[in-house]
Amino acid sequence: MTTTAEEKETLIQTEDMAWGVMGDGIGIKVLRVSEETGQWTALIRQDAGATFAPHKHLAPADFYVLKGALEYRMGRAPAGSFAYEPLGAIHDETTCSEETIYIFTAYGPVVFYNEDGSVSQVLSHENILGVVNGAAQNYSADQAKSAA
Amino acid sequence: MTTTAEEKETLIQTEDMAWGVMGDGIGIKVLRVSEETGQWTALIRQDAGATFAPHKHLAPADFYVLKGALEYRMGRAPAGSFAYEPLGAIHDETTCSEETIYIFTAYGPVVFYNEDGSVSQVLSHENILGVVNGAAQNYSADQAKSAA
Amino acid sequence: MTTTAEEKETLIQTEDMAWGVMGDGIGIKVLRVSEETGQWTALIRQDAGATFAPHKHLAPADFYVLKGALEYRMGRAPAGSFAYEPLGAIHDETTCSEETIYIFTAYGPVVFYNEDGSVSQVLSHENILGVVNGAAQNYSADQAKSAA
Amino acid sequence: MTTTAEEKETLIQTEDMAWGVMGDGIGIKVLRVSEETGQWTALIRQDAGATFAPHKHLAPADFYVLKGALEYRMGRAPAGSFAYEPLGAIHDETTCSEETIYIFTAYGPVVFYNEDGSVSQVLSHENILGVVNGAAQNYSADQAKSAA
Numbered sequence: 001m002t003t004t005a006e007e008k009e010t011l012i013q014t015e016d017m018a019w020g021v022m023g024d025g026i027g028i029k030v031l032r033v034s035e036e037t038g039q040w041t042a043l044i045r046q047d048a049g050a051t052f053a054p055h056k057h058l059a060p061a062d063f064y065v066l067k068g069a070l071e072y073r074m075g076r077a078p079a080g081s082f083a084y085e086p087l088g089a090i091h092d093e094t095t096c097s098e099e100t101i102y103i104f105t106a107y108g109p110v111v112f113y114n115e116d117g118s119v120s121q122v123l124s125h126e127n128i129l130g131v132v133n134g135a136a137q138n139y140s141a142d143q144a145k146s147a148a
Numbered sequence: 149m150t151t152t153a154e155e156k157e158t159l160i161q162t163e164d165m166a167w168g169v170m171g172d173g174i175g176i177k178v179l180r181v182s183e184e185t186g187q188w189t190a191l192i193r194q195d196a197g198a199t200f201a202p203h204k205h206l207a208p209a210d211f212y213v214l215k216g217a218l219e220y221r222m223g224r225a226p227a228g229s230f231a232y233e234p235l236g237a238i239h240d241e242t243t244c245s246e247e248t249i250y251i252f253t254a255y256g257p258v259v260f261y262n263e264d265g266s267v268s269q270v271l272s273h274e275n276i277l278g279v280v281n282g283a284a285q286n287y288s289a290d291q292a293k294s295a296a
Numbered sequence: 297m298t299t300t301a302e303e304k305e306t307l308i309q310t311e312d313m314a315w316g317v318m319g320d321g322i323g324i325k326v327l328r329v330s331e332e333t334g335q336w337t338a339l340i341r342q343d344a345g346a347t348f349a350p351h352k353h354l355a356p357a358d359f360y361v362l363k364g365a366l367e368y369r370m371g372r373a374p375a376g377s378f379a380y381e382p383l384g385a386i387h388d389e390t391t392c393s394e395e396t397i398y399i400f401t402a403y404g405p406v407v408f409y410n411e412d413g414s415v416s417q418v419l420s421h422e423n424i425l426g427v428v429n430g431a432a433q434n435y436s437a438d439q440a441k442s443a444a
Numbered sequence: 445m446t447t448t449a450e451e452k453e454t455l456i457q458t459e460d461m462a463w464g465v466m467g468d469g470i471g472i473k474v475l476r477v478s479e480e481t482g483q484w485t486a487l488i489r490q491d492a493g494a495t496f497a498p499h500k501h502l503a504p505a506d507f508y509v510l511k512g513a514l515e516y517r518m519g520r521a522p523a524g525s526f527a528y529e530p531l532g533a534i535h536d537e538t539t540c541s542e543e544t545i546y547i548f549t550a551y552g553p554v555v556f557y558n559e560d561g562s563v564s565q566v567l568s569h570e571n572i573l574g575v576v577n578g579a580a581q582n583y584s585a586d587q588a589k590s591a592a
Contacts (some may be wrong), residue, residue: 009232032232038552059482066214082162082180086479087482107481184356185355185481206404266415267418270415272354273383305530306528307525307527371455374457
């Protein structure tokens with residue numbers, strides 16, 4: 001039989017954490033990564049004008065906006081917004097016009113595309129662990145570029 | 149073959165929602181319930197002194213504190229805290245000394261016990277849907293009582 | 297940050313395993329238990345006439361019948377049947393008239409009831425681990441009794 | 445608030461189903477697809493010599509062998525074998541020397557690579573639904589080719 005190790009109960013003070021670099025103008029504080037399911041939760045901070053490139057969700061995701069306002073396919077999501085992004089959701093550029101912070105949970109991988117439609121990168125929990133382990137800019141500037 | 153219906157993409161302004169009643173001094177704004185997996189996400193507001201009775205998590209849960217400070221088995225969780233509660237975590241009374249609001253996700257049911265150790269109630273997504281559908285105090289005052 | 301330990305890749309020859317005792321006339325070979333999500337997979341063998349008491353699924357479950365035929369709320373499930381039991385499914389007695397073996401996955405706990413409707417027992421991954429660890433009849437004969 | 449539709453309880457006689465085409469010498473009977481989580485379960489039949497190209501699991505998977513014997517990274521898996529493939533498992537060619545049938549559950553997508561290491565295709569629940577909906581060979585022969 002196979003069992004996973006029991007996960008420890010944790011309590012984290014996020015204000016004590018430093019922001020990791022997720023892309024140009026995009027910071028991340030990784031709060032949890034499951035190496036069993038690939039689910040991960042993080043605080044994400046986009047500076048004014050910072051942008052995520054078009055992508056497709058291969059698993060659901062959700063987020064709650066803590067500060068600022070996110071602008072994406074569904075419209076403007078100011079502080080206090082909760083969003084659910086189903087499996088298969090395709091998002092054009094996600095941006096903001098002021099510093100925006102949200103708590104984000106992905107239940108699996110996200111795929112980024114090149115302009116010709118081919119896959120440029122698969123963002124999974126492994127990339128997120130890479131940020132935690134100090135790998136600078138775990139995925140390329142093409143995937144998370146400043147539109148400013 | 150069987151498939152689930154595709155879930156709609158949603159964006160909710162939580163400030164526009166009214167608080168439902170989850171117990172004495174405990175309000176809830178239900179943000180998402182999966183009728184497939186039983187996972188649910190909600191904003192929970194505990195007034196100063198409001199308390200959850202001892203319970204056991206039959207599935208993991210996590211929360212991020214938006215306001216105030218939650219006091220529970222792991223200590224004091226002020227605004228900005230993120231906590232992960234693993235499967236099997238047993239929590240004595242969870243309380244607060246000031247109004248406290250947090251975003252909470254349960255990945256399955258929670259069990260409440262009587263003083264003699266027998267099960268008093270199983271809190272699952274069905275109870276949460278009951279709150280949404282207007283059932284006042286979907287679980288009894290014994291499970292969520294004011295300690296004030 | 298918190299991460300789970302990575303689970304090992306495994307390959308098990310189930311024919312080399314001994315049957316554990318799950319109840320009167322009910323054997324079990326536990327193949328996997330996730331201590332993160334509570335999901336578990338097992339081979340279950342019900343002797344002719346062996347019966348599971350009425351229960352409710354607090355998480356989905358599925359099974360594929362390898363031998364014999366299971367008789368339950370949905371009818372007769374002979375070898376080669378695949379069934380999906382959604383969250384909230386309530387099952388009266390599940391029985392069989394010949395030795396029946398199936399591979400079963402539960403995605404979370406199952407609740408058994410007393411005749412007066414009160415909860416008699418919550419069957420979770422902890423009980424399943426109990427069987428593996430040698431606890432004889434991890435839940436009482438009332439929950440899995442022979443109807444023969 | 446958003447909720448998923450409740451999934452119907454189902455009982456399927458797999459022997460009454462026709463095999464769909466998954467690749468050269470590879471047949472599939474899709475038993476369940478979750479459009480919420482992306483999880484899918486299917487019977488897969490590989491003819492003698494049929495082969496899956498090298499791939500990486502972006503979510504866990506498991507299988508139970510019903511007939512024949514699968515040959516893969518972990519060795520030979522004859523009928524009666526149960527395997528768990530963790531998140532991140534990288535598999536070279538998976539093949540068999542006799543007709544082999546197994547019940548397989550993927551908890552999320554699988555990625556196939558070109559010889560130069562670039563991504564050739566992401567196999568997700570959408571491809572599986574494509575097979576069900578009659579799309580012949582939902583992913584290219586390069587991904588599932590006969591090695592015979």
